[in-house]
Amino acid sequence: MDTLAGLLDGPRARGAFLVRSLLTPPWSILLRDESPVALCAVVAGDVCVRPASGGVIHLTTGDVAIFRGPDHYVIADDPETPPQVHILPGQECRTPEGVPLGTMSDLMTRPGELGVRTWGNDAAGATELLTGVYEVHSEVSSRLLATLPPVLVIRHDTWDNPLVGFLADEIVKDEPGQSAVLDRLLDLLLIGALRTWFARQDEGAPGWYRAHSDPVVGPAVRMLQSDPASPWTVASLAKKTGVSRAALARRFTELVGEPPMAFLTGWRLALAADLLREPDATLAAVARKVGYSGPFALSAAFKRVHGISPQEFRNAG
Template sequence: MDALAGLLDGPRARGALLLRMVMEPPWAVRIEDRAPLCLMCVTHGEAWIGHDGGRPVRLRPGDIAVARGPEPYTVSGAPGTPPQALIGHGGTCHTLHGEPLEETMRLGVRTWGNAADGRHTLLVGTYAMEGEVGRRLLDALPPLVHLAADAFTCPVVPLLEDEIGRDEPGQSVFLDRVLDLLLIAVLRAWFSRPEAAAPAWYRAMGDPVVGPALRLLQNDPARPWTVASLASRVGVSRAGLARRFTELVGEPPMTYLTGWRLALAADLLRGTDATVESIARQVGYSGSFALSAAFKRVRGVGPQEYRTGGVGPQGHRAGGGPQGHRTGGVGS
């Protein structure tokens, strides 16, 4: 598993909210859905996107932006345009005064906007990304990633544009996978740029000592690792590995391993029906009691409460996040 695979090995679209947004200026949309991640690509015209208090970024045809939530942001045809629509939790749409807009702005299958022949068109994909492995990805990203068309070329964009308005059997699953491919391509391009502030463990993957150690931990978390056994596998002394690992990653090897195991466990709790006992053994704990104790110590709640919607990391509900293609939402 390489560094980028480590970031992407949990978040996968599952019924993502996908739509084509067609707008005629002047227009502005306020986004307050608290979704963790939203990807936007301008195909015609232009758009401006910015979080509150930040400088808006201009998107031209072919440009792609990734907005990290849950903080609200605004997308518009020009800076300073007052929002005419507000997107709330789950993709609901209404005016700033609360009047519903779902019907008036629905233009067809996964097509939404204020004019069917509007001059500005964006492809929008919104992730729920509830897995805690996804939290590592979110923590690695700035509030807004912007890739200009001349710095990023991906054949997936025309495919998404062609398929997003179709209503074929299995279309939502097909679109989920296309969105995943596009996100991977965007992030791969972004992390290759010098201005991308990748997390310490991501950068450490290139180190000849720490990189192999990280890959061993990530690929085989269930093994009963010790610093000594890890050092033996990578061919250095125990003290040398501990010192270099802590220096480059920012935490000792076993602390990193605990975080990785619990991140994997959190993702399995959300994304599978496996028992806590089974998950515990998959990620390297002796049983459900040991996992529960570690999970509660670090997360503040036990595995079962986390799975069923208890308060998770940073005070967010475990079951929160919008679901795509909902009836009545902007992606319907």
């Protein structure tokens, strides 16, 4: 598992919040849900995004935007349209004055609904949006999300991806297993957009991503990520990649930004943090899965990096 795949292997969509919005101007929504990551695809119409950092981003039909949490942002028909609805954590909806409107799920299932998983102000609205929200935090995905801008945009004319159309077709269906179908389509659309964006960043992409194409460091990174439980050393990794220890350490640090064993420690502890959120996972089992000799060794490393013990981390989550 690499870091990009880890984004979806940890917080993989499982009943992710998905909504189709049909809108006619004037409309404006303030997103304050603070989810780790959200995706918005414009099926039809034109949209303005106002990130908390300032400025205006214009989206049009076929564009896909990825929003990195927990930043707030406004999505509207026009930059000057004031927000009419605030969406809070748990998809709770309120008026700008704070009056509760229920959750987004409530609004999608009330009498007179616009359709399956559909919300908005006009059944004939010229603007159609698909929004998917990942509400589960993951330490693995945090390593990736930290490298992203607050709003990442993939323009419709810069990539050839049929998934927006597939998701638009499937989101309005109410058939057995539909939730799983939508989760997988959302995953594929998100990973496709991220992979496309990273591939275009050249030197701006994170080191671990650029390292994947390197003939020496790429295999080393993949081995560490796919098998963190192995007792890796720089020597054993160098032997597997067919270079000297010095050459591997130098090239790895140059491309990834940290030495091989430091990278492995960070990856192991990110995996451990995600596993600790599983209700039935014991500390001993987590330690074995991520390559520590036992609970004590994992606890010591975890506290050194996170500042709290694994048990305290679990209780806080």
